[in-house]
Amino acid sequence: MARRKPDPTDPGTRPTLKRLALAVGVHASTVSRALDPQRSTVVAPAVVARVRAAAERMGYRPDPVARSLRTRRSHLIGVLVPDIANPVFSPIIGGIAEALAQADYALVVADGGTDGNRQSDMAERLIAQRIDGLILATASRRDDLVERCRARGLPVVLVNRASDDARLAAIVSDDAGGMALVVAHLAALGHRRIGHLAGPAAISTGYLRRSGFEAALSAHGLENDPRRIEAASAYTRAAGAAAAEALLARCPEITAIAAANDLLALGALEAVRARGLLCPGDISVTGHNDMPHVDLVDPPLTTVRIEHREMGQRAARAVLAAIDAKDAAAPAAQTVKLAPTLVVRASSGAPRDLNA
Amino acid sequence: MARRKPDPTDPGTRPTLKRLALAVGVHASTVSRALDPQRSTVVAPAVVARVRAAAERMGYRPDPVARSLRTRRSHLIGVLVPDIANPVFSPIIGGIAEALAQADYALVVADGGTDGNRQSDMAERLIAQRIDGLILATASRRDDLVERCRARGLPVVLVNRASDDARLAAIVSDDAGGMALVVAHLAALGHRRIGHLAGPAAISTGYLRRSGFEAALSAHGLENDPRRIEAASAYTRAAGAAAAEALLARCPEITAIAAANDLLALGALEAVRARGLLCPGDISVTGHNDMPHVDLVDPPLTTVRIEHREMGQRAARAVLAAIDAKDAAAPAAQTVKLAPTLVVRASSGAPRDLNA
DNA sequence: CAAGTGTCTGCAATCGATTGCAGTATGACC
DNA sequence: GGTCATACTGCAATCGATTGCAGACACTTG
Known part of the structure; x- marks a missing residue:
């Protein structure tokens, strides 16, 4: 008893x-x-x-529970990702966790999937947990979830993907700049007809990498033919393979494919192989993100390296700063663009017409 | 005002x-x-x-905070992993998150690293957050952290790695069985001198896969020479490469390397290549885990597939069950072994002596 | 010696929900 | 018409910490 x-x-x-x-x-x-x-x-x-x-x-x-009740601070930060199993988000989460631990905050992770409704639902749950701030890796370019959080006064920081609303703090890579690096590299190798495997246009990375790609073509005096751009339906290998297949069928003249993302590039490699072509002999393929172990695929992938871990750390520090700023009534939303670097490996080489 | x-x-x-x-x-x-x-x-x-x-x-x-204070239930489950960025843990975490969300629980993730002290520290923090249960992916075979949690009456479930203490609930893969599949496959191909790249002996996967390997050798009437086993210092590509290099130098007669883990296998591929050998022509290499995208490395890796996502889901359900059981005073700790499957790809082939 | 000035400490309310116990109204039944 | 079971509902304590306010005490100063 x-x-x-x-x-x-x-x-x-x-x-x-x-x-x-x-x-x-x-x-x-x-x-x-x-x-x-x-x-x-x-x-x-x-x-x-x-x-x-x-x-x-x-x-x-x-007792943190009793303390939270009184102080209205949970010392919990929520993180919403579209897919925990996506290797790109792992280091971001790792960086966030590290930075938060240093500040004595803990991390509540939710997997919101790619479905907007489910994302909202998961976000609501996080908010119901009385999190002090929210880091979103799911943002689409026009995201009302983001807007709703802002309206509630919940400090929100976007990571990896930005929204079109510049008032929001976001830690992202310079997506357009990354594509510029890729195009410069391919152009220097002698490529003149380059295709682009774009990501979903509703996501900032998809949109910005595409426009960055087009701008870079112009900058190098290369023809910008919209037929040479094919958008994948999602950031997956399968979608990448399908889109690459379509692109290769429609524009057999291209000598290189610049993908918006490593997963798409891996899919493109499969499509290239399926057509009996060689990479980079017949077609060069490049990615974006420098996911772990893409240096070991066949052929090792030329890609754009993004410091995801640092991105996570910065995002964490940004939310914490926003929380402090809210107390001080001094909001300081700001978009930080991290500079990516090009990593040249074996999947990019001279175009086949120069080989002949 | x-x-x-x-x-x-x-x-x-x-x-x-x-x-x-x-x-x-x-x-x-x-x-x-x-x-x-x-x-x-x-x-x-x-x-x-x-x-x-x-x-x-x-x-x-x-308000969940007020409710927690009164009911002494936070509806939070803590998860401690050694490395969030390790692709193996991503799907586990994903599975956990999914199962918990269904039960209206949320997930607090902490990255404890491989250092025991830091792990304890992070676990303490999680416990201080009043989590209702803890899922550990960090357990070493004799782990006092686990013991301390149990002593406090906190429901604990181990995932992926087990402790030697069978009283603890653990959701793991049949590690020995996985190695048996590998050895059977290699033996069927004609290999008779097989090396093993073992994981850290303090971790159950390292220990069990090694002993499973040795048992399987005997079962197939193959010589079990301890010199042909080299333990890597950690589950990383670099450690795998170093250990494989040592193994190849010491035992040039082996025709295959069965690694305890995909990362080690990837390292082994590097070492093989560094020695100017071909895989699988000179040396077959196999992994364990079937990490994402190891089908795209060069050569595509033969490995043992583990259903990590399901492992996570089961672990989540097990903690929830343990929480309920604690109320009902009916503890039911149990180790669940999931059956792995062999995935044959191109990194394993006939031994070189048969080729001649 | 009275008044004033600090310096410390205690009181009690509060955060928002849950829950054992007690009270009230309603209807049934004799 | 009175007694009693039943069905609801309200009261107030409680979880464990934080915090504005005021009281207590010592010590300085005019």
């Missing part, structure tokens, strides 16, 4: 503030103040010492 | 139980009961309907 009314003097259970106070012989409020570095100045040094010693001895840990 | 005492009748802020009660004209406790399907039977149906309608209209969501 469990006792009805747990006795605060009873040891054996996890010590509470009240028990600690009883042990030291002061009031709970004094203990609370003594344990908080900020407020401990108003408590007599001798008392602070006794309280701290007792807390140490009894192994007191304040 | 913010008002001192927030008025519970004030709309505009998130509705609370009290506001809802006020709106409906009943006491808060009645609302609480009406909203809980379990207890709503004791409330007049008409009232239940009115309360539900009002809750819907005002968009009432109970």
Whole structure:
């Protein structure tokens, strides 16, 4: 039979503030103040010492639930990703986790999938958990989920993908710049007819990499034929293979395919092989992201490296800053563009017409 | 100037139980009961309907923090992984997240690294967050962290890696069985001198796959020479490459390397190539895990497929069951072994002596 | 010696929900 | 018409911490 009314003097259970106070012989409020570095100045040094010693001895840990209830701070940050199993998001989450741990925040992860409704639902749940801030890796270019969070005053930071609304803090890679690197590289190799495997236009990376690609073509004086651009329905290998197949069938004259993403590029490699073509002998293929182990595929993939881990760390710091700023009523939303670098491997080479 | 005492009748802020009660004209406790399907039977149906309608209209969501404080349930499950960025853990986490979401639980992820102290520290933080259960993907074979959690009465489930203590619930793959599949495959191809790239012996997967390998050799009447086993210092490509290099230098007679893990196998491929050997012409290489995209490396990797996503789902269901069981005082710790399957690709072939 | 000034500490309310217990109304039944 | 079971509903305590306010005490100063 469990006792009805747990006795605060009873040891054996996890010590509470009240028990600690009883042990030291002061009031709970004094203990609370003594344990908080900020407020401990108003408590007599001798008392602070006794309280701290007792807390140490009894192994007191304040209950975060009770504290949250009172302070309205959960020290929890929510992260919504479209697909946890996507290798691109792993290092981002890792970076976030690392930066948050340093600030004594914990990370609640939710997998929202690619379906907008489910994403909203998961976000609602995260918010219901009273998270202090939200990091979204799911944002589409016009995202009302983002808008709703902002309206509620919840600090939100986008990561990897941006929204069209520039008022929102976002940590992204310079997508257009990355494509410029790719096109410059291919052009330098001698390619003049380059195809593009675009990502979904509703996602900033898909849109920006495509427009970056087109701008770079012009910058290099290359023809920008819209027929040479094929958009994949999703960022998956299968979608990449299908789109590449279509592209190769329609425009057999192209000598290179610049994909918007490594997964699409891997799919493109499959399509190239399926057509009996060689990469890079017949067709060069490039990716974007430098996912782990794409250096080991056949052929090793030329791609654009993005520092995903750093991206995650920055995003975490940005939410924390936004939370502080909210207290100080000094909002400072800002988009940070990280500079990507080109990683040249064996999937890109001279065009076949130069080989002849 | 913010008002001192927030008025519970004030709309505009998130509705609370009290506001809802006020709106409906009943006491808060009645609302609480009406909203809980379990207890709503004791409330007049008409009232239940009115309360539900009002809750819907005002968009009432109970505050999980306040509820947790009272019920001592956070509806949070902690997951500790050694490395979020490791592609093997992504699908596990995905599976966990999926299963938990269905049960209205959320997922707190922490990256504990491979350092035992840091792992303990992160686990402590998770526990301090008042998680209801813990899923550990970090367990070493003798792990006092696990023991401490058990001692506190916190439901713990191990995933992917088991501890030697069979009293603990663990969802793992049949590691020995997986190696048996590999050895059978290689033996059928004609290999008689097979090397093993073992994982860390302190981790169950490393230990069990090694002993499974040795047992399988004996079962096939093949010589089990301990010199042909080289343990990698960690589950990384670099460690795999180093260990494979040592193994190849010491035992040039082997015609195949069965690695304990895909990352080690990828490292082995690098070492093979570095020695100017061909895979599978000179040396067959096999992995374990069937990580995403190992079908695209050069050569496509023969490996053992583990259903990581299902493993995660099962682990999640197991913690939830353990939580319920704790209430019912009916502990039911159990180790579940999932059956792996062999995936034959191009990195394994006939031994070179048969080619001659 | 009275008044004033700090310095510390305690009181009690509060965050938002849950729940054992007690009270009230309703209807049934004799 | 009175008694009693039954069905609802309200009261108030509780979870464990934080915090505005005020009281207590010592010490300085005019």
